[in-house]
Amino acid sequence: MNHSPTSILPGPYIQIILIAAAIPIMFLLNIAFGSVDIPFSEITKALAGMDVEESAWSMIIMKSRLPQAFTACLAGSGLAVGGLMMQTLFRNPLAGPSILGISSGASLGVAFIMMFVGGIQVQAIQDVGAFSNLATILAAIIGAVATLFLILFFARKIKNNAMLLIIGIMIGYVTSALVDILKYYSTSEYVHSYAMWGLGSFSNVAWPQLEIFIPVVLLGLALSFLLMKPLNILLLGENYAANLGINVARVRFYIILATGLLTAVITAFCGPIVFLGLAVPHITKMLFRTSNHKYLIPGVILIGILLALVCNFIARLPGFDSALPINVVTSIFGAPIVISVILKQRKLQLSI
Amino acid sequence: MNKKNYLKHPLSLLILLLLPLACTKNNSGGKSPTSKKPLPNKETEFYKEAYPSHAKLFSAEYKKDYKIITVKNSFDTTQIEERYILLPKGKPEPKNLPRGIKVNIPLESIGVAYATHIGYLEKLGLLKNISGVSQKKYIKNEKIRQLVDKGSIKTFGPSHSINLEKLLSINPQLLLVAPFKDNRYNRVKEVGIKIAVNASYMETSPLARAEWIKFISYFYNKEKEANRIFDSLAQQYNRLKQLTGQREDTPTIFSGKKIGQIWYVPGGESYMAKFFKHAGANYLWSENQKSGSLPLDFESVFYKAQKADFWCIKENYQGRYTYEDLRSEFIHYSEFEAFKDNRILFCNTHTKPYFEKGVLEPQVILADLIHILHPELLPDHKNKYYEYLKTQK
Numbered sequence: 210m211n212h213s214p215t216s217i218l219p220g221p222y223i224q225i226i227l228i229a230a231a232i233p234i235m236f237l238l239n240i241a242f243g244s245v246d247i248p249f250s251e252i253t254k255a256l257a258g259m260d261v262e263e264s265a266w267s268m269i270i271m272k273s274r275l276p277q278a279f280t281a282c283l284a285g286s287g288l289a290v291g292g293l294m295m296q297t298l299f300r301n302p303l304a305g306p307s308i309l310g311i312s313s314g315a316s317l318g319v320a321f322i323m324m325f326v327g328g329i330q331v332q333a334i335q336d337v338g339a340f341s342n343l344a345t346i347l348a349a350i351i352g353a354v355a356t357l358f359l360i361l362f363f364a365r366k367i368k369n370n371a372m373l374l375i376i377g378i379m380i381g382y383v384t385s386a387l388v389d390i391l392k393y394y395s396t397s398e399y400v401h402s403y404a405m406w407g408l409g410s411f412s413n414v415a416w417p418q419l420e421i422f423i424p425v426v427l428l429g430l431a432l433s434f435l436l437m438k439p440l441n442i443l444l445l446g447e448n449y450a451a452n453l454g455i456n457v458a459r460v461r462f463y464i465i466l467a468t469g470l471l472t473a474v475i476t477a478f479c480g481p482i483v484f485l486g487l488a489v490p491h492i493t494k495m496l497f498r499t500s501n502h503k504y505l506i507p508g509v510i511l512i513g514i515l516l517a518l519v520c521n522f523i524a525r526l527p528g529f530d531s532a533l534p535i536n537v538v539t540s541i542f543g544a545p546i547v548i549s550v551i552l553k554q555r556k557l558q559l560s561i
Numbered sequence: 562m563n564k565k566n567y568l569k570h571p572l573s574l575l576i577l578l579l580l581p582l583a584c585t586k587n588n589s590g591g592k593s594p595t596s597k598k599p600l601p602n603k604e605t606e607f608y609k610e611a612y613p614s615h616a617k618l619f620s621a622e623y624k625k626d627y628k629i630i631t632v633k634n635s636f637d638t639t640q641i642e643e644r645y646i647l648l649p650k651g652k653p654e655p656k657n658l659p660r661g662i663k664v665n666i667p668l669e670s671i672g673v674a675y676a677t678h679i680g681y682l683e684k685l686g687l688l689k690n691i692s693g694v695s696q697k698k699y700i701k702n703e704k705i706r707q708l709v710d711k712g713s714i715k716t717f718g719p720s721h722s723i724n725l726e727k728l729l730s731i732n733p734q735l736l737l738v739a740p741f742k743d744n745r746y747n748r749v750k751e752v753g754i755k756i757a758v759n760a761s762y763m764e765t766s767p768l769a770r771a772e773w774i775k776f777i778s779y780f781y782n783k784e785k786e787a788n789r790i791f792d793s794l795a796q797q798y799n800r801l802k803q804l805t806g807q808r809e810d811t812p813t814i815f816s817g818k819k820i821g822q823i824w825y826v827p828g829g830e831s832y833m834a835k836f837f838k839h840a841g842a843n844y845l846w847s848e849n850q851k852s853g854s855l856p857l858d859f860e861s862v863f864y865k866a867q868k869a870d871f872w873c874i875k876e877n878y879q880g881r882y883t884y885e886d887l888r889s890e891f892i893h894y895s896e897f898e899a900f901k902d903n904r905i906l907f908c909n910t911h912t913k914p915y916f917e918k919g920v921l922e923p924q925v926i927l928a929d930l931i932h933i934l935h936p937e938l939l940p941d942h943k944n945k946y947y948e949y950l951k952t953q954k
Contacts, residue, residue, distance in 0.1 A: 244857070245864040265867045268896055269860050342890055394719065396699065398877065405821025412822045412859060415892045480821075525858070532822055532858045 220504055221497040228511045232282075235518040239278040243525050244532070245269055272415065278518065280414040283426045284479050285489070285517025287471035289509040290433045292486030293493070294464050297440050297502070299374050305487035306472040309360045309465065310380035311353050315476040316407065317384040318352025319345055323403045324395040342413060345406070346477045353473030356380060357465075364465055365458070370447070408534035409480035411521055422478050429471035433506055436464055440502040483536050484543025485520075489513045491546055516542065611784035615769040615795075618760045619776050626655055630779050635740040635763035642740070642758055647779055662755050664735060667781045672733035674720040676700045677916045678759050681777045684921050685786055693731035695720045701914045723749060735780065765852040766835045767923035768795055774921060790921075797924040798839075804938050805841025805931060812870035812934055814842040815862070815899075819891065824862045825854040836923075837873075840930035841938075845869060859893065871934065872899035873906040874950070875915065882909055883951045906933055907950035915946050922946075 241252055247270065251261045255270040291306030299308070307313070322344055363376050392400050414422060439460040442450045447457050475482065493508040494500065520542060524533040610623050618638070622629040628647040634640040644661030648654060654663070670692035673679055676699045682688055688704055694716055697709045708714040715731045718724035720738065725748055728736070736749060740760045750756060757780070761773035771794055778787030814837050817825060827833040828851025829844070837844040845865050849855065866872070876882065884903070888895045899905055908915055919926055922945075929947040932939045 244861040265864050268867070268893075269863060272893055272896070273860055273863070342892075393722070397721075402820050405823065408821060410822040413891070417892065534822070 221499060221508065224496050225504075225508065225511065228508075228515055232511065232515050232518065235515060235522065236278055236282075239281070239518055239522050239525075240270060240274050242522065243269070243274055273412070276414055276416055276419055277411045277521065279419060280411040280422070280479060281517040281521040282514045283422055284411065284475045284482055285485055285513035285515070286510040287426045287429055287475050287513075288482060288486035289489035289493075289513025289516075290430060290506060291468040291471045292488075293490040293502075293505060293509045294433060294436070294440065294468050295486075296490050297443055298461060298464050299370050300444075301374065302491070303487070304374070305484075306468055307381075307481065307483070307486065308374065309356070309377040309469065309472070310384060311356050311360070311469050311472045312476045312481045313381040313384040313388075314356025314359075315349040315353035315473060316481055317387055318348035318350070318355075319406055320388040320391045320403055321352070322348035323406070324391040324399045342418075346418070349477035350473055352384075353469070353476055356384070357469035357473060360469065361462060361465055364461055368458075370461075406480050407536075409482045409536040409539075410532075411479055411517075411535060412532070414478050418478060422474065425474045426471060429467050429474070430510065432463065432467035432470070436460065436467065437502045437506055440464070440506075444500060479535075481536075482539060484539040485513060485517060488539075488543040488546040489516055492516070609785040609788060611775040611778060611788050613769075613772050613775060615766060616761075616764055616772040616775075617769065618764060619773070621775075621779060624655075626652065627658070628779055629659060629661065630776065632758050632760060632776075635758075635760040636742060642760070643756075645757065645779075662757075664755060664757075664780065666779070668734050670731075670733045670735075671780075672717065672728065672731060672736040672754075674723070674736060674738045675759075676702075677739070677762065677920060678737050678777075679705060680914075680917045680919075680921050681759070681761075681774050683918075684774060684790055685778060685781065685783050687777075687781060687783075690781075692733050693717050693728065695723070701917050721745060725749065725752065728754065737777075761920065765830055765832055767832060767839075767926070768798060770832065770920050771795075771923050794921070794924050798927055801924060801927050801931060801939075802839040805839065805935060808841045808935065810935075811841055811843040813845055813866075813868075814871040814873055814934070815845045815866040815869050816873040816875075818874060818876070818887075818894070819859055819862075822858060823856045824859060826857050826862060827854050828852055833873075836927060836930060840927055840934050842871065842930070842934050859891075863893070863896070866897065866899075868898050870899065871904050871906060872897060873930075873947070875908045875910060877910045879911050881951055882907060883953060887950070903949065903952060905950040906930070906947045908947045913946050919946055 240256070241247075241249060245266075247255075247266045251263075251266055252270060255261045255267040261267045288306050292304070295304040295306060295308050296302060298304075359380060360373075360377060364373055367373050367376070388403075392403070395403075439450070439455055442453055442455050443457075443460065445453075450460075451457050472486075489509050489512050490505070493505055493512050496512070497504055497508050499505065516539075520535060520538040524535050524538045610621070612621055613619060618633045618635055620631050620633075622631070626649065630645040630647060632642045632645075634642040644659065646658050646661040646663045647666045648663060650665040650667065668690060671682070671687075671690050672693040673682070673691055674695050676694070679688075679691070679694075679700065679702050682691060683702065683704075688702075688708075691705065691708075691714055694700060694705060694709065694714055696716055696719055697706060700706055700709075705714060709716060715727065717728040717731060722745070728749065729752060733754065736746075736754050736756050737759055738746060738756055740758055740763055746756050759773060759776065761770045761776075764770045764773070772791055774791055775784065775787045778784050816827060816833055816837075826846055829847045829849035830852040831854065832852075834844050834847055838847065846855065874887075878886070884895075884900065884905070887900070887905070894900055910916060913919070915926075925945050926947065928939055928942045929944045932942040932944055933947065933949065
């Protein structure tokens with residue numbers, strides 16, 4: 210199964226072990242630090258379910274920091290896998306999970322519920338609570354899934370991947386234009402709420418929501434593991450893959466479905482998280498020096514988790530009273546990586 | 562021409578100076594039918610002068626036959642935002658006027674870009690002077706809404722992006738706006754429509770915000786009314802403030818909700834912080850020196866406010882807002898003691914004219930807060946803006 214020259218090397222097991230070991234440490238750091246100082250002994254007590262000095266501490270650790278760290282893991286892994294699959298499918302190093310317009314679809318759903326329903330005031334929806342967390346999540350999922358179906362529809366019609374990519378980008382333009390119209394006619398308080406949502410956050414997911422979030426992300430990740438082989442063959446080019454007996458159209462359908470599912474649910478719960486999905490596959494390829502998805506898929510999952518935890522940790526570094534928006538941190542990490550990828554163009558051509 | 566020349570004569574100045582005296586005399590005996598003869602120089606008479614005592618962002622200076630009103634830049638108070646030279650209508654312009662926007666007063670028509678400014682005009686009995694508003698949907702005032710429906714008040718589109726053609730067709734003598742940082746009104750200025758900045762919401766105390774009624778009054782020679790209105794509300798406010806001043810038991814309070822992941826907490830010198838202090842509450846962030854708000858995260862607010870006695874929320878919500886709605890926005894809101902004990906003060910700005918009228922009723926808002934925080938002090942007060950949050954739909 211050695212399809213690329215670099216995978217002659219033994220698998221990147223050392224890297225995988227090191228990263229897997231770093232994750233629990235980073236996870237603990239995420240729990241231990243935040244804007245409120247909590248003594249380490251109290252943290253271990255709280256995690257063990259024992260009584261702590263101040264009841265606020267146990268609430269902060271168990272109900273705020275812990276779900277937030279889990280959310281970061283889910284979002285990091287899901288977006289990274291989505292990004293990897295998109296980069297392979299479209300043979301484009303700058304593709305990411307948002308390339309299909311799915312996260313813009315989610316944004317449109319949220320913009321609609323926050324600004325149109327909030328502003329024009331539709332009584333029926335108001336009664337349900339237009340500003341409730343649930344309404345926002347539902348709107349995002351509806352927007353994302355609708356876009357996903359649209360993309361899948363085009364994926365069946367259009368054989369050329371580059372054309373499909375352009376359609377995804379076009380859908381993104383249309384949705385962001387619709388969002389702009391909503392913004393234009395909205396008052397500043399609604400626009401502000403929407404803008405805050407757009408900055409992304411891991412902190413809005415509580416335990417009851419994780420009960421939905423975890424299985425959906427796991428389903429998306431499982432699907433990506435099943436696609437490992439076809440993804441490797443796709444690297445050789447579609448014609449070659451077809452000659453090898455791969456049903457390219459069906460594979461493409463499942464790749465888009467898995468990515469769309471992950472992007473939709475992550476965007477719904479965390480807002481549009483940028484850059485992680487684009488940057489993690491590149492970091493993984495650089496570290497692992499392979500283009501074999503057998504290693505890349507577990508690799509991006511682990512590095513995605515680690516990077517999301519690092520970003521979440523930096524965003525909530527002690528000393529600040531408030532957390533930085535997660536997208537600010539991911540972009541500051543993501544941009545230099547994308548630049549370095551462009552500078553290493555030769556290597557890039559090897560690995561894509 | 563003749564009239565102008567005549568007025569430029571040195572003697573005319575003397576006459577102008579003496580006329581106010583004559584006018585007041587005539588007014589006092591104004592009930593007799595003989596006093597019906599026209600008083601040509603009534604406009605030049607500055608009835609009573611009004612100066613800000615609490616507000617920090619505007620000042621007034623009275624000259625012999627004009628007024629200079631200065632508005633400070635709200636974002637940098639060492640700078641002047643704008644200076645207005647108010648000239649009596651129909652009189653020749655005095656020479657050597659200082660630099661500033663010249664406005665003939667009393668105004669014939671005014672455009673109002675923000676619904677929150679309507680209250681000031683209403684209180685001074687000047688609703689009829691409004692010729693244009695931005696959008697009907699944000700206005701609660703019934704009279705204005707009816708006049709918009711009838712077409713006697715026109716709309717000129719959202720205040721952040723005014724429809725210039727509509728505004729020009731209305732052609733108000735002055736457009737009243739809130740402080741802005743960008744150059745969104747440049748085009749309005751270019752076409753010759755004068756802009757007045759009402760910076761009331763940048764003031765950091767309830768009385769200072771109400772005092773901007775004096776600013777509006779300058780444009781209409783209604784200083785006397787403005788003084789009367791402000792003095793009366795300030796007196797009531799201060800009386801209420803004294804009621805709570807001596808109290809030892811000050812319940813702890815915090816306010817607001819998070820937007821996205823940030824909880825904007827009013828600073829210790831802010832408008833809300835002053836309300837809490839004057840209502841005899843111990844505001845948890847009162848130590849803070851800021852007059853703006855502090856962007857905190859949930860964790861920080863929760864740690865400090867978990868055990869607070871009261872929680873104060875103000876929100877624009879259509880329908881009846883309940884504890885369940887609050888919990889559905891973020892499940893951990895229900896972990897606050899104030900939530901568990903049903904001690905949340907709530908003002909629904911969708912149904913209550915908090916922004917339109919509340920700014921000129923700080924004494925009512927204060928009484929609302931006192932009635933909830935110290936019920937024994939004002940047992941008979943009926944709450945208008947703030948109430949206990951409903952437990953059921």
